[in-house]
Amino acid sequence: MTSKRTNWTVTILLMVASLLILFPLYLTITIALKTPQEMAGNLLALPKSWQWENFTNAIEMTNFFNAFGNSAFVTVFVVIFTVLTNSMVAYAVARNFHKRFYKFLFYYFVSAMFIPFPIIMLPIVKQTAAWGMDNLVGLIILYIVYNLSFNIFIYVGYIRSIPKELEEAAIVDGASTWGVFWKVIFPLLAPMNATVAILTCLGAWNDFMLPLVILSDREMATLPLVQYIFQSQFSTNYNLAFSSYLMALAPMIIVYIFAQKWIISGVMKGSIK
């Protein structure tokens, strides 16, 4: 087979197209570092001098570290417990699939994916408020439970492809179902766990709608919600607003720069299922 030459036309076209993706980020970074006076001039120009105070001002104004802490708290707990619990539920469903009840459960969870959130939105807000769940812990619980829908779908398919003999060997050695799950199944689920963790992390970190309707206290606002709340206070000070946006986006971008290979392949795996 002859090795083909590099297709430069396509390479250049893609590079030009990628500027469309990078441009808004360039704009965000440069504006975040400019003075309000510079905003009257050419918006595309680089900042004359780097205004790091924009960041300190934005941190102070939006109480950034508080919001960052809220987002981090929610995301970390949601990711850990989603992976641990959803895989367990999926295991129970997958291994009892021959029983009618579990088969029903599978379709029950999966079909919930088609229920648009607005139909639950109004009642769930009343409910969480009545049960004292209009806070970060309530938010975490809701995410973990709602994630079941999609995760059962991808976990069950994967677990059913794992040969039963592996578990039977462990059972012969005297392991309980609990032991079998943690010692045999959970480690085998590693690739799926990674996919679920990545999708859950992105979902929880970037979500806006659920925190918007559930959280009652401004102090609890997550990063996207804070940007929304402060829209009127930013008013025309775009430098302040953009440095605030940049700080909210930065953690995920930094993670992405280091882990993009895993993130992309993880998302790919989850979507092919």
Next chain:
Amino acid sequence: MAVPGFVLFFIFHTYPALQGIFYSFTDWKGYGNWEFVGLKNYLNVFKDDRALDAYLFTFKFAIISTILVNIFSLLIAMGLNAKIKFQKTLRAIFFLPYILSILIVGFIFNFMFSHLLPQIGGNLGIEMLAKNILGDPNLAWIGIVIVAVWQAVAFNTILYLAGLVTIPEDLYEAASIDGAGVWRKFWNITFPLIAPFFTINMVLAMKNFLMVFDQIVALTGGGPGKSTESISLLIYRGGFEGGEFAYQSANAVIYFIVIVLISIIQLRFLEKREG
């Protein structure tokens, strides 16, 4: 473990959904007393211009965005799958929007539409760019489509790419020997082989776009006037701010039925094409 999972899911997902359906037959405002009103709310939704406009806008937005996203992401995926330089870097750049908060991306684009484009338009003397499109009731939806497409192309590209890498290279070589051009290779080899991915992408994109919310909050807040109010936004506004709990619940039930119907129709239609 399946049983507690089921119980929790029922409490936090199914029960509220049932409650929503229940209240849709009442006149509850979200507080105070209520009475059963039968199908009155449903009939009113069909007579409500605001609701009809929201449905029309959401459909227009979702259909156009779905088509655009699929065209762009398929093109980019085919480009990334070709023999190119910097493949990994380019792939990483095109996937980047997927990891960003839609709301914040929306705020950034909002600035671009309101300040950057008018500045460029003014400098170049292009009348059409000189004004903020988000401020024009007839054009604001275009801004929302641009942001939604910019963001959604990332995920769909990855899905198409996953499909494209499974196509063996020899198929194309055989076709080249038979004298097939680029266009014929696409329609006779590429497209049939990635048809299942096309189906998933169309269904998922459509479903997500029908639920559009964040982009609109960040760009127009539903305005100017009510010209870009989506169904989600209408339910949110009416339900929480307008004291229309029961009425918007009825709207949400209709919305749910519409989404399910569209998903089923799409699946049927596209699977038939796959053969």
